[in-house]
Amino acid sequence: MSDAPVDLGWMRLLVEVDRRGSLSAAAEAMGLSQPAVSYQIRTLEQRFGCALLLRLHRGVRFTEDGRRLLAVAIRTVEEVDGLERAIKAARRRPAVRLTTDYAFSGLWLIPRMQAFRAQNPDVDLQIVASQRLGSHWRDTADVAVAFGHRSTFEEGAKLLMPEKVVPVCAPSIRARLQLGVSDDLDMVPRIHLDADPSSPWLDWPAYVAESGIGGNLGHAAGDLRFNTYSMVIQAALGGQGVALGWLGVVDQLLEAGLLVVAGAEVEVPDRGYWLIAANESSPTAQLARWLEAESGVGWRRDERSETAVR
Structure with missing residues (x-):
């Protein structure tokens, strides 16, 4: 197994999947194709060695391990988005x-x-x-x-x-x-x-x-x-x-x-x-x-x- 650091690009993807309720809706929100999103999820599951999502007839549901990872992703995305807003606002202040x-x-x-x-x-x-x-x-x-x-x-x-x-x-x-x-x-x-x-x-x-x-x-x-x-x-x-x-x-x-x-x-x-x-x-x-x-x-x-x- 590779010892390379985990790629963090998946965090916003997990947040969008949680917000939208399906891989296709998350793909549309992020401007990606559904196969590309599915591939990223499979890669992430292989990396962690467990299932993160349960595929349902309509949409998906996070597993217990997926929820734990999602909580980390939500906190990180919110902090990064908040920091971005603060930096931009500071630059706009006269x-x-x-x-x-x-x-x-x-x-x-x-x-x-x-x-x-x-x-x-x-x-x-x-x-x-x-x-x-x-x-x-x-x-x-x-x-x-x-x-x-x-x-x-x-x-x-x-x-x-x-x-x-x-x-x-x-x-x-x-x-x-x-x-x-x-x-x-x-x-x-x-x-x-x-x-x-x-x-x-x-x-x-x-x-x-x-x-x-x-x-x-x-x-x-x-x-x-x-x-x-x-x-x-x-x-x-x-x-x-x-x-x-x-x-x-x-x-x-x-x-x-x-x-x-x-x-x-x-x-x-x-x-x-x-x-x-x-x-x-x-x-x-x-x-x-x-x-x-x-x-x-x-x-x-x-x-x-x-x-x-x-």
């Missing part, structure tokens, strides 16, 4: 690819991902984060959320979040400052975001100049420096010092009381996070609409002012 920076993706987008998925269950979202938006981002993405000045982006870009910056820190650090006095920021370490000179966002020296609080908070003993904004915020959450907080990006941390406002707000006109769509596909439009709606729910000015003087 997907939209978003590129943005580490701060927006880690602090704003990811905490809100469940909301997007709940509202758009048929759209797969892929996120690609980098420090700055590359010039050829359209080659790999459908939507971009990028930080910069209005003049940086082409016509059609929409401002999601204007640049509004306040010093933020853990509540334990805020307690060391005099209530509402920004000049006391020199009493605690500052947390800096290291960036190249062409970076479009405010740093501590620029914040001091824009806020008009006087002094020089650009460099001081004990200050900390990180090369990603997520690390800056993690240090602030850990009570390591005061960081610049971009309102919109850190709103949820402020609302939860994990961070508190520790100074005056500075707003830079025509600068902030901009939404740019590379195409007009339906998934792209769905994501763009959601981003616009979600970014419209921001940290209110009266809430910020109240927190700053607590």
Whole structure:
């Protein structure tokens, strides 16, 4: 007797015989001739060394051994058919690819991902984060959320979040400052975001100049420096010092009381996070609409002012 593995092509044949009740009906359903089906059944019975079907006057009936084999065949065929449907459905699901920076993706987008998925269950979202938006981002993405000045982006870009910056820190650090006095920021370490000179966002020296609080908070003993904004915020959450907080990006941390406002707000006109769509596909439009709606729910000015003087 041959030791070659059993050919599995017979499984669907057995399932069709069971469904149709006869070899001729199974042959028609599978696009085969009745002699071809009969031959496969005889070959299978020879392989197993037992009768699998009883030939009746009309149709066939499975023997006990045939039923045992049929149960295996049914399970396997159903699993394979289900897997095929799932794979095809996944390939048909629309997907939209978003590129943005580490701060927006880690602090704003990811905490809100469940909301997007709940509202758009048929759209797969892929996120690609980098420090700055590359010039050829359209080659790999459908939507971009990028930080910069209005003049940086082409016509059609929409401002999601204007640049509004306040010093933020853990509540334990805020307690060391005099209530509402920004000049006391020199009493605690500052947390800096290291960036190249062409970076479009405010740093501590620029914040001091824009806020008009006087002094020089650009460099001081004990200050900390990180090369990603997520690390800056993690240090602030850990009570390591005061960081610049971009309102919109850190709103949820402020609302939860994990961070508190520790100074005056500075707003830079025509600068902030901009939404740019590379195409007009339906998934792209769905994501763009959601981003616009979600970014419209921001940290209110009266809430910020109240927190700053607590």
